[in-house]
Amino acid sequence: MADRKSVLITGTSSGLGAAMATRMAARGWRVFGTSRKPHPDDGGVERIAMDVCDDASVEAGLAAVHERVECLDGLVCNAGFGIYGSVEETSLERARAQMETNFFGVLRVLTPILTRMRERDAGRILLVGSLSGRAPIPFQAHYSASKAAIESLAFALANEIAPSNLHVSLIEPGDINTNFNDVMDWGEGDPDSPYAARLAASEKTIRESFPKSPGPEVVADAVEQALTARRPKLRYPVGREALLVGLGKRLLSDRRSLKTIRDHYGI
8 A cells, every 4th residue: 555654663573562563553554573583474464674773774674664665653672681780890891782772773773774664754653661761670780870871862862853743752661560670680699799689579579570560562552652643742651650659759758668569579
């Protein structure tokens, strides 16, 4: 169809990205899904090899997309991962890798597409943050910080493009039952760490909560709404914790909020 809308979604090899890509393809969108390793097209998703941490890979991937469509109607920056460990014991190398993917990887893809959308004065930009950006997870400080950075990026960008017909939305999942923990960088797990007992307690809570959480389709719901609504929201919190995090930020002092988080993770 000549008026078929198109969207690029990063990080679609599994989990949230796979659910988003499948959903939008089923809704009739032309979907370009990225992953670091090449995958054959399937389920109506056109696969694009792209490592968001590599300038040349992003440039080549976007060139492949723009050979097929002149300008995208939507962009969903979803690629990311998490690292686990105390602030004190996490190396700068691991911390940099976290920010390289979760923040700078977003910018590498976002900025060239934003230029094309701005010139056309049309487009939807969705940045996938996390509720941890507002309620930081103990021993996932770097992941939480990267998602807080995405929140600030989304809202600052919304102000910058306010006079245009572009829209920015922050997709903000809580715990979702995906393979996220399987690809988590859990670190070395030093039994002599002064944080060992609390690290173990927090990890136990994290590992046990994911299977009890809603599936990735609830995040795909939010993405579909943000891409298709006449007036998309700026923020789409998703998951069981969404209401509690929002209320907590409004009603609790910072000290009480941190105590509530410690209690939740058993530390």
